[in-house]
Amino acid sequence: MAFADLGIDVGSVSTNIVLIDKNNELLDKIYIRTKGQPIQALQQGLVEIYQRNRDVEIRSVGTTGSARYLAGVIAGSDAVKNEITAHAVAALEEVPGTQTVIEIGGQDSKIIILRDNTVADFAMNTVCAAGTGSFLDQQAARLNLPIEEFGALALKAKNPVRIAGRCSVFAESDMIHKQQMGHNLADIVAGLCEALVRNYLSNVGKGKEILAPVVFQGGVAANKGMREALSKALNTDIVVPKYFDVMGAIGAALLARDAVKQRGTRTNFRGFSFCSTEFNVKSFECTSCANRCEVVELKTLAAVLARWGDRCGKWSEMPVDGLCKQAQKQTQQTG
Amino acid sequence: MPLKVGIPRALFFYYYYPLWKRFFENLGAQIVVSPPTNKSIIDAGIKCAVDEACLPVKVYYGHVTALKNKVDLMFLPRLVSLERKTYICPKFMGLPDMIRSNVKDLPTVIDTTFDLSKNSSSIYRPAREVGHFLESRDRIIDQAWDDAEEFQKEFEDRLYKGHLPCDVLDSLEKGKELPVTCNMKRMCVAVVGHAYNLYDTHISMDLIRHLKNMGVKVITPDIIPTAVSDAYANRLPKRMFWTMGKRLLGSVLHYIDEGKVDGILYVEAFGCGPDSMIEDLSARYVRRDRKIPFQVLTLDEHSGTAGVMTRLEAFVDMISWRGVS
Numbered sequence: 335m336a337f338a339d340l341g342i343d344v345g346s347v348s349t350n351i352v353l354i355d356k357n358n359e360l361l362d363k364i365y366i367r368t369k370g371q372p373i374q375a376l377q378q379g380l381v382e383i384y385q386r387n388r389d390v391e392i393r394s395v396g397t398t399g400s401a402r403y404l405a406g407v408i409a410g411s412d413a414v415k416n417e418i419t420a421h422a423v424a425a426l427e428e429v430p431g432t433q434t435v436i437e438i439g440g441q442d443s444k445i446i447i448l449r450d451n452t453v454a455d456f457a458m459n460t461v462c463a464a465g466t467g468s469f470l471d472q473q474a475a476r477l478n479l480p481i482e483e484f485g486a487l488a489l490k491a492k493n494p495v496r497i498a499g500r501c502s503v504f505a506e507s508d509m510i511h512k513q514q515m516g517h518n519l520a521d522i523v524a525g526l527c528e529a530l531v532r533n534y535l536s537n538v539g540k541g542k543e544i545l546a547p548v549v550f551q552g553g554v555a556a557n558k559g560m561r562e563a564l565s566k567a568l569n570t571d572i573v574v575p576k577y578f579d580v581m582g583a584i585g586a587a588l589l590a591r592d593a594v595k596q597r598g599t600r601t602n603f604r605g606f607s608f609c610s611t612e613f614n615v616k617s618f619e620c621t622s623c624a625n626r627c628e629v630v631e632l633k634t635l636a637a638v639l640a641r642w643g644d645r646c647g648k649w650s651e652m653p654v655d656g657l658c659k660q661a662q663k664q665t666q667q668t669g
Numbered sequence: 670m671p672l673k674v675g676i677p678r679a680l681f682f683y684y685y686y687p688l689w690k691r692f693f694e695n696l697g698a699q700i701v702v703s704p705p706t707n708k709s710i711i712d713a714g715i716k717c718a719v720d721e722a723c724l725p726v727k728v729y730y731g732h733v734t735a736l737k738n739k740v741d742l743m744f745l746p747r748l749v750s751l752e753r754k755t756y757i758c759p760k761f762m763g764l765p766d767m768i769r770s771n772v773k774d775l776p777t778v779i780d781t782t783f784d785l786s787k788n789s790s791s792i793y794r795p796a797r798e799v800g801h802f803l804e805s806r807d808r809i810i811d812q813a814w815d816d817a818e819e820f821q822k823e824f825e826d827r828l829y830k831g832h833l834p835c836d837v838l839d840s841l842e843k844g845k846e847l848p849v850t851c852n853m854k855r856m857c858v859a860v861v862g863h864a865y866n867l868y869d870t871h872i873s874m875d876l877i878r879h880l881k882n883m884g885v886k887v888i889t890p891d892i893i894p895t896a897v898s899d900a901y902a903n904r905l906p907k908r909m910f911w912t913m914g915k916r917l918l919g920s921v922l923h924y925i926d927e928g929k930v931d932g933i934l935y936v937e938a939f940g941c942g943p944d945s946m947i948e949d950l951s952a953r954y955v956r957r958d959r960k961i962p963f964q965v966l967t968l969d970e971h972s973g974t975a976g977v978m979t980r981l982e983a984f985v986d987m988i989s990w991r992g993v994s
Contacts, residue, residue, distance in 0.1 A: 400975050418983035419990075453987040454959070458980060460939070460967040541952055624707035625871075645875065 336361075337393045340383075340603070341587025342376065342409060343420070343580065344368060344401035347440025347467055348553055349375040350580040351383055353390060354587050358427055362387055363580045365553075372401040376408060377609045384606040395603045396420075396590025398582050400441070407632060407640045408613060410604035413586065413593040420585030422446050422453050425549045427588060428575040433545040436564065436572075437581070438534070438554035440467040445539050457538050467554045469502045473509065473526060477519065481557075484523060488559025491524030499529030527559040531567045546570045551581040613639075620644055671699040672803060675740030675776070677732030678703045680725060680761065681748060683834055683864035687841060688821035689744065692796070695813035696803040701740050702842075703732040706871035710735055715970065717771045723938040724872060724969055725865045726760050726767075733768055737775055742802055744779045746795075750786035755912050758943055777802070829894045833887070835868040835877070856988055857886040859924050861917055861951070862936030863944075864891055872968060873936065874977045880934075883985050888930065890920035897923060914947040921951040925961065932962040932988045934981075939969035962987055 338361055343350040349368045353361040364382055368375045396413040397405040398420040406414040417437075425435045426448065435446040443466050447455040459466070474481040488494075495517050498508045505526065512522050548570055554560055555578040565572045577584060594601055616631045627644040641649040674693045676682060682702070690700050703710070706728055714731025722730075736743065745765045748757045760767075765780035781798045784790060793811055800810030827837050832847055840847050858880060866872050867889060880887050890898065898919030902909050905922075909915040924930045935951055937944040948965055955963040964984045966977065 400979070416979045416982040416986065418979070419986040452990045453983075455956075455962065456964075456983060456987065458976075460965075541956065624704070624709050626708045645870075 335389055335391050338387070338390045339587040339591045340392050340395045340409075341580075341583035341585070341590065342379075342395065342397045342405050342411075343399040343417075343582035343586060344372045344376055344397070344405045345399040345417075345440055345582070346442075347471075348579075349379050349399075350583040351376075351379045352577070352580050352583040352587055353383060353387060354584065358588070360577055360584070361390070363577060363583070365579050368401075372404055373408060373613050373615065376401075376405055377613075380409070380606060380609045384609065392601060392603050392605075394587070394590040394594040394601045396586030396588075396593070398586040403642065404632070408604075408608070410602040410608075411590070412597075412602050413590040415586060415589050417442075417582055418444060418446060418453070418456050418458070420582045420589060421551065422448060422456075422585070423588050424581040424585035425551065425575070426451055427584070428577070428581070429547055429549050429573055432547050432549050432573075434542075434548040436534075436539075436548060436550045437552040438466055438550075438560070439552045442466060443534055443538050443552075445542055445544075447542055447544075455542060457540070457542065459538050467552070469505075470526075470530070470554065470557065470560075473506065476506075477523070479519075479523075485527075485556065485558030485560065487520050488524040488527050488557075489562060491520040493521050494524035494528050495521050497522070497525045497529040499526075499533035505529055524559055524563070527557070527563040528567070531560065531563040535567060544568060547573050549573045549575060551575060551578040553579050555579070611635075617643070620649065622646075622648060671697055672742060673701050673740040674698045674779075674803075675701050675703070675733075675736035675743045677729055677736060677745075678705060679729040679732045679869070680764075680865045681746075683838070683868050685821065686838060687824040688817050690817075690841075691820040692799075692813055692817035693744075693803070695816055696800055696810065698742075698803055701736060703735045706731070706869050708871075711871065711970070719767065719771070721940065722760065722767075723940045725863070725869070725938055726764070728869065728872060729764070730768065730772060733772055733775075737772065740776055742777050742779055743775060744799075746799070747780055747782040749782055749784040751783065751912055752785060753788060754786055754908075755910050755915065756786065757912055758941075760942075828892050831888075831892055833868070833877070833889060834864055834891050838868070855884060855886055856931050856985070857888060857929065858932045858934055858985075858988070859920070859930040860887055860889050860934045860936060861921055862889075863913060863917075863938075863941075864889075866936055866938055866968060872938070874968070874974050876934075876936070876966070876977060876981060879978065879981055880985070883981070885985060890916055893920050893923060901926065911943050911947075914943045917944075918947050918950055918954075922954060925955060925958070928960065930961060931991075932964070932984060934984060935963065935965045937965065937967055939967050962991070 338353045338355055341352045348365055350365050352363045355361055364379045366375055366379055394412045395409050397411040398415050398417050402414050421437050425432045432448050437444045442459050444458045471481055474484045495512050498504045509522055550572045555574050561572050611634050614633050617628055620627045620629050625645055629641055629643045629649045631641045632639045638654045644650055693700055710731035713734040714727040718727040718730040745768055747765050748761045750756050779799055779802055781795045783795045796814040797807055797810050804810055836848055877887050898916050901922035902915040902919035935948050937948050955961055966980055
């Protein structure tokens with residue numbers, strides 16, 4: 335039986351799961367759309383991973399992404415880490431000596447500046463998510479263009495048009511104007527890529543010293559048009575790692591392995607049998623004070639697993655049902 | 670029955686509450702402070718504030734709304750300038766007018782102008798104007814003011830000993846003991862931002878508590894004596910003419926010079942005019958020698974804490990990765 339570390343990245347747009355072996359070789363990976371249902375996406379992904387890797391024993395589990403706490407509770411995570419750390423760890427592993435990581439995901443974009451193999455600085459988009467993957471998705475859909483073909487079409491452009499990239503609402507109206515003027519689709523699509531890169535560099539990358547090697551990862555790195563536009567704007571080669579779309583998950587797996595090693599205990603993983611458990615999420619407004627927090631309660635048929643969302647800790651610190659721990663033990667034994 | 674004077678728990682409350690409380694009480698008034706910011710206060714504020722205002726100003730509207738039916742007098746001073754040739758944000762200067770035109774059924778408003786920008790201006794003039802709402806004798810008002818200033822000084826002295834304003838104000842209001850300041854060797858992060866953002870746990874998403882829970886020692890510009898931050902701000906090539914900006918930038922320069930903090934977290938409200946300059950200047954000075962990790966956190970009406978938590982965690986991770994635990 336082979337041992338492996340499981341990395342889970344549940345983001346706003348995609349849910350990615352990886353299995354890596356002790357030499358950090360990727361054994362398997364899954365990239366599926368979250369579709370607004372993180373629990374179902376996670377379960378579906380884990381079932382697929384299990385079916386393809388029945389002989390693997392999970393040694394540790396790490397979760398990252400905006401649903402990292404939710405995923406952590408459901409899977410029984412050993413390390414719940416933010417996306418910056420996870421992406422930085424993975425980039426350093428895949429491309430030794432990396433000095434800059436550019437990550438553009440579904441709803442956020444980040445830049446990580448690495449020096450001497452440690453994070454020296456980072457930034458994420460602030461209150462605005464303009465120019466991230468979901469905007470590209472949306473525009474591709476509006477142009478009736480499968481997102482997979484978007485990048486290839488951009489590369490065919492001869493004269494990319496200038497599009498306002500400051501705000502996705504302005505960008506969209508600008509694109510429509512250019513269309514109505516008669517510019518061809520390839521030029522508009524390439525123009526959009528350039529606009530997004532311009533916006534990224536002046537917003538997220540503002541004031542950062544971007545040195546090579548520059549690693550481009552995250553779902554948007556699949557887009558050849560975006561790679562080209564970045565390379566042109568930075569006047570340097572862009573390295574896209576082999577598993578660019580699941581780098582967060584790889585980082586989570588690496589971090590989880592370290593966490594388990596450091597702790598010196600067994601993994602908290604609930605086992606794959608938990609994939610068939612029905613999880614229910616209920617949310618309610620707490621009426622104890624004027625804050626009216628929206629509390630989320632995660633439960634199985636048998637027990638409440640966790641609560642969160644309150645400011646004061648009344649719900650999140652309340653002990654969850656004893657049944658839950660029992661159920662957890664059982665699944666650990668059987669799973 | 671003493672007259673009830675309402676003080677909104679927002680903006681300058683976090684700087685001058687002890688002064689105002691003591692002054693009004695010396696004149697025989699009863700102080701009513703609005704409750705800590707909550708969802709309904711924010712909602713009420715957003716509903717009646719002008720769209721372009723920053724979040725803390727919107728929150729101020731909410732606090733005025735929460736108080737208006739409970740008091741006889743509403744203290745909404747117009748703070749123009751608190752020191753020579755140095756000014757407060759323009760939105761503060763227009764605050765009483767903005768409130769008047771957007772909040773209906775206000776009680777009597779004390780909207781005295783505090784403008785000490787000129788050499789000759791004296792604090793007693795506006796203080797008497799405020800005092801006249803409660804007391805006719807100037808001598809009594811002057812005494813009440815002097816005593817209140819003493820009290821304010823005691824408050825500031827406690828800050829300079831290392832206590833955060835949130836803790837000192839809390840002990841003042843509830844008569845609680847001050848928590849012991851911690852001198853243990855652990856990660857120390859300077860959280861730089863306006864007091865009305867940092868210590869309003871709703872606006873700041875309780876980030877100071879979150880940082881403390883991660884094992885971080887938090888310090889803020891409020892515990893640096895003004896003389897120190899002023900001296901650093903004076904090193905700038907051009908005179909900084911915003912009181913708050915001078916304080917924040919001077920503190921950042923002090924942290925850089927001293928080299929004792931492990932990271933600087935700059936907290937700004939989205940759309941803050943002065944901070945758009947101060948934050949950028951701070952970032953440039955910090956990055957000049959790259960020794961201290963620096964991160965900007967922008968706050969707005971978001972109620973989901975995920976974004977803030979991700980940035981805080983990543984920031985703390987980055988510092989520990991560099992070898993500080």
